[in-house]
Amino acid sequence: MIESIPTALIDWSRAQFAMTAMYHWIFVPLTLGLAMIMGIMETVYYKTGDEKWKHTARFWMKLFGINFAIGVATGIILEFQFGTNWSNYSWLVGDIFGAPLAIEGILAFFMEATFIAVMFFGWGKVSKGFHLASTWLTGLGATISAWWILVANAWMQHPVGMTFNPDTMRNEMTDFLAVATSPTAVVKFFHTVMSGWVLGALFVAGVSCYFLLKKREMQFALRSMKVAAGFGLAASLIAAFTGDTSGYDIAKHQPMKLAAVEGLYEGGNGVGLTAVGMLNPQKESYDDGKEPFIFKIDLPKMLSFLATREADGYVPGINNLMKGGYTLPDGTTALSADEKIQRGKIAITALADYRKAVKEKDSASAEMHRKTLEENMPYFGYGYIKDKSELVPNVPLNFYAFRIMVMLGGLFIVYFIAVIFLMWKKDITRMKWLHIASLALIPLGYIAGQAGWIVAEVGRQPWTIQDMLPVSAAISGIETSSVRTTFFIFLVIFTVMLAAGATIMCKEIRKGPESSEQ
Amino acid sequence: MDSTYIFLQQYWWFVISLLAGLLVFLMFVQGGNVLLFFAKSEEERKMMVNSTGRKWEFTFTTLVTFGGAFFASFPLFYSTSFGGAYWLWMIILFTFVLQAVSYEFQSKNGNLLGKSTYRFFLMLNGKLAPFLVGTAVATFFTGSEFIVMKDNMTETMMPVISTWASPWHGLEALGNIWNWVLGGAVAILAQILGAMYFINNIDDKRVRNTSRRTMLWNSAIFVVLFVAFVVYLLLKDGYAVNPASGEIYIEPYKYLHNFLAMPVVTVIFLLGVVLVLAGIALTLLSKGFRKGIWLTGAGTVLAVMGLMMCAGYNNTAYYPSTADLQSSLTIFNSSSSLFTLKTMAYVTILIPFVLAYIFYAWRAIDRKKITSNEMKSGEHTY
CATH class of the missing domain: 1.20.5 (Single alpha-helices involved in coiled-coils or other helix-helix interfaces)
Structure with a gap:
């Protein structure tokens, strides 16, 4: 039996979770986004009876299927990993956290599993209406599943609706609705799902531009672009809006995360938001007195406004949070x-x-x-917590990841507006620069999503559950070597899968839709 | 304890038993994939893969839901077993991960590993997953080596509540011959179910002959293993719990007593066994009989439910610890709170609805049986 929890065990367990989650998040957003786009296309087919739309929808479905398979494969590990690697967590909050996972299985996964089979194998076997319903239900299943897993994640960021029972030695749920509809969960759901839709739109636009660039399947590509651009613009605007709400939520419940994201060591009233900046790599700990920035450009009072909705609102920095002594919104004094x-x-x-x-x-x-x-x-x-410096998350990682996410988000909005405008006013089939730019944006879409999750998850360290359970107390008591071994097994399996999936996808794209029109 | 609470704990054990039964039945997908090995031509193999390929997501989803439901209703099992029998569960998961991409990737250009590798993954999952799931279920009767110490939570250096006493982390289950017997029975049953499913789902003489051929000797092995395990179970000491004090003690013939004390469970179990055998016998005896999967499938669900209920009801410790008897898990000491069980019970009202649309969609797809012509038609195939 283990006498104490080795740091290496925590690190490897975290690494394994992070790695599997990041791989999973390569595939999920495309599933969410493509599902909607396919649904829209098949709906047009259903309404107009125009076979071209059917072929268009079916092409994207084929890519959806390849992507979906790896999403499923990486997803199962995430669920069971709570038990295998975070067993203490599983017991302490299973009463609350298990419920969304079970509901996800019963309500969402079966819907996905059932109707994806109809979607792929049902052409010609079921009626047009039933087929269309199946396509939408596949997407709905995926989206409901996102709802419940994000409820679970939001609960870890901002635990609500439960109470600790010392007799059973665990947290027990007292209010299911508070858990299922917590504002943190609602914001997280919209922000995350919209980011998936944005990626889906970027993917469809990029792949369509590949055809325009190659001067193949032009009509198909323009049709797809049209759907992608409108859909992408709507999604990216909602993502920006919910991103702002999410920031406000973080300021209320996870001030340390906000401070880390901003590289804000000394807070105050009327704090500016760092628009551009470079952190001082020499700064190693929050209290070493070194300057945090080499240079930065602030938007005056913006951070205070975003965090408190008042231009002169007080935003604590890392040092303030460590030292305490400032006045909290409820009038009490913050503890150190x-x-x-x-x-x-x-x-x-x-x-x-x-x-x-x-x-x-x-x-x-x-x-x-x-x-x-x-x-x-x-x-x-x-x-x-053994050393209070553990309470400060990794500042550079959060600072840069956040800026990458926000800047890319802004870029996507501009891009979708530009595409809509150009398609309306001009012939984009000859705009080579647009084709290349659209292709280049696909990987950026993935990067934005990963960066967002880095902020969400690294930003809350050391907490598995905010203020309640640090990672060091959430872990399973197994040997570090076991976790290290499974880490590398997963790494190899997922990397090979990703490589195979990507190659297959490229070949299928090159093949193009089933019936060439020109 | 509140009588509603006791009722809900029993109810949730029923739901878990039902999901376990459905999971074992749906592992006809895994069993079917093992039969790829016996098929003589690529055409046969393609039909087989496409046949299980339209159902694999149900098995996968049931596994995930089984995990989620166990997590929500009996979280102490989830944390103790998954965190402790680490390698046993990890190997099961690895094979399912490999399976999940193997259908979609195998026939596609650019899959890097080649068709035979992905087919090998399917067979690997087909062989190992049912066997290891069966082994894990067997430990509900044979026991595992773990210690649950809730007071550890107040030890800030080592706060882990559930620890595994064996350094093999789950693989030690393979050291017990009876785990092999039940694991083997489940693995073989999956193959029998797979064969029956092909007979029903694929309209092709060669596939039907291959399936029937494998059923013959598989059925003989299955009956021997299954009967051996049942006899062992009925004669074996079991892990009983005193409902008043929560104390766990060894009771001779505990599982025999459970069957005698719970006639409904006994009837469910026996009915299940009869249906399993009837489906097998009818399929083997009559060449035109194609509904074996439904008889044996329903029988599998019932028989597994009977076993699970025998493991958990009537004041029995369903997850016994051989390392520390008092750490054994019962449906009382490992369940979620009354509030969670109640809330989740409302969610289960939706299960019949889910089953109904699965049934409807399944029928819509299967109305036309798989034929070699369909495989060549250019429609979506694996």
Whole structure:
């Protein structure tokens, strides 16, 4: 048996989760986006009876199928990994966290699995209407599945609707609706799904431009571009809007994440948002006194406005969060990291004492410890923090990932507007620069999505569940070597799958739609 | 304990048993893929792959839902078993991961590994997954080596609640011959189901002959393994729990007692066994009989449910620990809270609806049987 949790075990377990999640997120957004685009195209076919739209839809479905298979393969690992590598987490919050996963299976996955079979094998076997419904239900299943898994993720970022039960030694759900419709979950859902739709649109536009560039399947390509551009613009605008809401939500519930994203060490009133900047690579810890930036350009008061909706609102920086002492929105004074850790340790000791008292049937003492536990429960997770510097997430990774995401998001909006405008006013079949730019945007779409998840997940470190459970207490007690081995097995399998999937996709694209029109 | 709570724990164990039954039945996909090995021509293999290829997602999804439902209803099992029997579950998962892309990729240009590699992945998953799932289910009776110490949560250096006592992390289950017996029975049953499914789903003489041929000796092995396990189970000491104190103790003939104490479970189990055997017998005896999959399939669901209910009901520890008897999991000490079980019970009301649309879509696709002509028609095939 293990005496203490080695840091290497935590690192490898995190690495494995991060790697499998990142691979999964290569395939999911395209699934979400393509599903909608295929649905729109098949709907046009259904309404007009125009066979060309059917061929167009079927081409994208073929690519959808290749992508979907790897999405499924990478997804199963994520679900079971909560048990295999984060077993303590699974017990402590299974009461709340298991529910969305189970609902996801029952409501979403079966819908996807059932209707994707009809979508692929049902042509000519089922009616046109049933087939169209199946295509939409496949996409709906994927989207519902995103809802529930993002509910689960949002709950980890901002836990609501539960209470800790010291007798069963776990958190128990008290309000299902609070969990399922938490504002954090709603914002996360729209932001994440929209980013998937944006990627789907970029993918369709890029691949269509490949045909324009090659001067093949021109009508097919223009048809696809039209759907992609409109759809992409709508999705990227909603993504930008929900991104802003998401920032406000983070400011309220995860101020440390916000500070890390901004590289903000000393906060204050009327803080500016860093538009462009370069971090000082010499800065190694939050309290080494070194300048955080080599240079930066601020948008005055913008961060305060985004975080508090007031131009002069107070935004704490990393040092403020560590030192405490500032006034919180509810009028109380913020605790320092040391005080929080202290309160966390009191909570954990009270929990141990409570359980001992219950075993010894000393109800008076049990009641007393229970009260102490309840008073300090909001800081419970801090009791596991060994060094307060663990509380600061990786600043450069968050800072740059965030900027990459936002800038690319802005670029996509401009791109979709440009495509719509050009298609309306001009003949884009000869605009070589546009074709090349569209192709180049496909990988950028993937990068934007990955960068977003880096901010979401690295930004909340060291917490598995914000303020409640750090990664070091969420883990399974297995040997580091086992996790390292499975990490490399997954890495090899997923990389080979990705390579094979990408090659197959390129070949299928080169082949083009089933019936050439010109 | 609140009687609603007790009822919901029993109800959720029923749901888990049902999902386990459906999962084992749906592993006809895995079993069917093993038969690729016995097919004589590429044409036969192509029809087989396309036949299971239209159903594999159901098996996959049922596995995922089984995991999710177990997580939501009995989280202590989820954390203890998955986090402890790490390698057993990981190997099962690896094979499912490989399977998931193998259908879609095998016949496509640019798949890098070649068709035979992907077919090998399908067969690997077909052989290993049912066997290891069967092995894992067998440990519900034979026990595993784990320790659950909730007080560990207050040890900040080593807060892990469930720890595995065997350094083999799940692979030690292969050291027990009875785990092999049940694992083997499940693996062979999957192949029998696969053969029956092909007989039903593929309109081709060669495939039907191949399937029937494999069924003959598979059925003989299955009956021997299955009967051996049932006899062992009925004679074996079991893990009982005192409902008042929660104390776990060894009770001789516990599982025999469970069957005697719960006639409904016994009837479900026996009916399942009869249906399994009837489906096999009718298929082997009558060449024109093609509905074996439905008889044996339904029988499989019922028989597995019967076994699972025998493992969990009547104050039995369904996941016994041989390392520390008192750590054994029961449906009482490992379940979610009353609130969660109740909320989730409302969700299960949707299950019949889900089953209905699966049935409807399945029929719509299968109305026309797979033929060699369809494989050449240029429609979507694997």
